[in-house]
Amino acid sequence: MDRLNKSESKTSKYLQQMFPGYAWGKTAGGGQLDFMGAPPPDTDLPMLFVESKCGGDRTRESQNVWAKSEIGLRCRKFVVYSPDDEAAPCFLYTWDDWLLFVEGEDLVARAERKNAERRAATEMEPGEYQINRGGADARMRVDGDGTTTVLAGSKFRLAATPGAPDSAVALRKELVESKKLVQEADCLRLVEDHLFNSSSQAASAVLGTSASGPYEWKKGSQS
DSSP: OOOOOHHHHHHHHHHHHHSTTOEEEEOOOTTSSOEEEEOOTTOOOOOEEEESOOOOHHHHHHHHHHHTSHHHHHHOSEEEEOOSOTTSOOEEEEHHHIIIIISOOOHHHHHHHHHHHHHHHHOSOSEEEEEEETTEEEEEEEOTTOOEEEOTTOEEESSOOTTOOHHHHHHHHHHHHTTSEEEETTEEEEOSOEEESSHHHHHHHHHTSOOOHHHHOEESOOO
């Protein structure tokens, strides 16, 4: 990481205070995307990036190109900007707000962007997939827009593992309390289709442990 100047050090300290637990690194952005924050492991927190200066068409254009790249699609849940006035705090925008109110994104463009975000988060081709191990026997459908749906009748592992992420445990509990997951013998059965944010979130819920969706979900039926 490049040596931080006084202004960058101030920004770094602010980010560490506002987002404890994130690991921040300086990029060679030349005025844009100067810091990128990686969230703690086993969380659903987004990656964050910060632009050190706001304003200027060149900066905004370069930042938007990066944000629409394959990496940017996975890292742009929030955008943090530090205004020109050094005495003012950084502002936190959701990327939706930034594009809708600042860039003038229309509804059609938003729908296309959402589809691209889901496809990037899923990292899997459209089709049907299955997990059949560890007491689980689940089916998932990935649609063309990246939507991931675990299908009714899928069997989830009865109990989460001791090292399961809090997010997976909380989601399983929510599904049980809403009666979407019901206990049957030695498993939990999903009684209706359920939409998940990503294939990894779905795999973690099914297996009751930290899991990578692209690794766990196998294409088509398994023997």
